[in-house]
Amino acid sequence: MPSRLIVSRELADLFKLLAHPDRLRLVEELGAGEMDVTGLADALDLPATRISQHLALLRAQRLVEERRDGRNHFYRLSNPHLAAWVLDALPFIDIRQRLEDAEHFDSARALWSAREPQSSSSK
Amino acid sequence: MPSRLIVSRELADLFKLLAHPDRLRLVEELGAGEMDVTGLADALDLPATRISQHLALLRAQRLVEERRDGRNHFYRLSNPHLAAWVLDALPFIDIRQRLEDAEHFDSARALWSAREPQSSSSK
DNA sequence: CCCAAGCCTGCAAGAGTTTGCAGGTTTGCA
DNA sequence: TGCAAACCTGCAAACTCTTGCAGGCTTGGG
Numbered sequence: 001m002p003s004r005l006i007v008s009r010e011l012a013d014l015f016k017l018l019a020h021p022d023r024l025r026l027v028e029e030l031g032a033g034e035m036d037v038t039g040l041a042d043a044l045d046l047p048a049t050r051i052s053q054h055l056a057l058l059r060a061q062r063l064v065e066e067r068r069d070g071r072n073h074f075y076r077l078s079n080p081h082l083a084a085w086v087l088d089a090l091p092f093i094d095i096r097q098r099l100e101d102a103e104h105f106d107s108a109r110a111l112w113s114a115r116e117p118q119s120s121s122s123k
Numbered sequence: 124m125p126s127r128l129i130v131s132r133e134l135a136d137l138f139k140l141l142a143h144p145d146r147l148r149l150v151e152e153l154g155a156g157e158m159d160v161t162g163l164a165d166a167l168d169l170p171a172t173r174i175s176q177h178l179a180l181l182r183a184q185r186l187v188e189e190r191r192d193g194r195n196h197f198y199r200l201s202n203p204h205l206a207a208w209v210l211d212a213l214p215f216i217d218i219r220q221r222l223e224d225a226e227h228f229d230s231a232r233a234l235w236s237a238r239e240p241q242s243s244s245s246k
Numbered sequence: 247c248c249c250a251a252g253c254c255t256g257c258a259a260g261a262g263t264t265t266g267c268a269g270g271t272t273t274g275c276a
Numbered sequence: 277t278g279c280a281a282a283c284c285t286g287c288a289a290a291c292t293c294t295t296g297c298a299g300g301c302t303t304g305g306g
Binding site: 159160161171172174175176178179193194195196 | 281282283284285
Binding site for chain 2: 004025063086089094
């Protein structure tokens with residue numbers, strides 16, 4: 001029984017789904033609580049259409065759940081632990097090469113989690 | 124400072140690298156200790172060329188390290204925790220839909236970890 | 247009833263990934 | 277020195293993913 005093959009394919013699909021900067025940021029944003037599409041678009045500074053397309057993918061694999069309230073569609077993580085698990089990957093990235101600001105992985109985590117003022121600096 | 128953008132891109136690169144069944148199996152195999160290319164090719168039942176190509180990608184992002192001994196190239200995980208972290212993703216996959224054998228995530232983990240006889244059953 | 251806000255889907259061009267194959271390098275052994 | 281084992285790299289065809297755009301649906305307010 002090639003169970004390991006099946007599991008590895010399923011896992012690969014999950015990793016594929018998360019293998020996009022926008023979607024990772026969505027997951028982290030939703031880790032803080034549910035939010036509607038416009039709110040997510042504002043938070044990530046991306047067109048709402050793109051957010052919607054990413055959410056459709058996350059929805060298709062049941063990583064997020066939808067709740068409709070009037071015209072707004074609110075999304076939340078199906079499993080709230082997902083955001084923390086994603087951040088657990090920080091020790092594995094070779095961040096030292098390209099993020100000069102952060103001397104340690106801990107500060108990288110802090111940088112991510114920090115709620116920056118969403119106004120002045122663009123992308 | 125768009126630190127979060129940089130971190131999300133780095134993380135996405137990591138996820139992209141792991142978003143392939145063969146490479147996930149390589150990581151799990153190497154989680155048990157170092158192995159040479161032929162050994163990995165036998166373990167995964169794949170052509171050695173393909174293994175080599177996957178390893179080149181993992182090496183480029185420093186997820187694995189190489190040690191040469193004569194004609195053999197032995198590979199090991201740069202960070203041994205990687206394999207365990209990958210398995211921590213099992214609760215997030217919607218495995219119930221497609222792996223009828225496994226009733227619970229725990230058994231999926233067990234199925235993965237189980238050392239199956241590598242002989243009879245093909246792929 | 248009509249409009250606009252908020253969101254969704256389909257599509258196609260461009261970009262990126264995967265894979266087998268051909269050909270190369272290095273090492274060990276006779 | 278010659279040969280074979282064990283790997284590595286480059287390439288091109290096939291495939292998949294991304295993204296903006298055009299268009300569609302539903303809801304709430306006037």
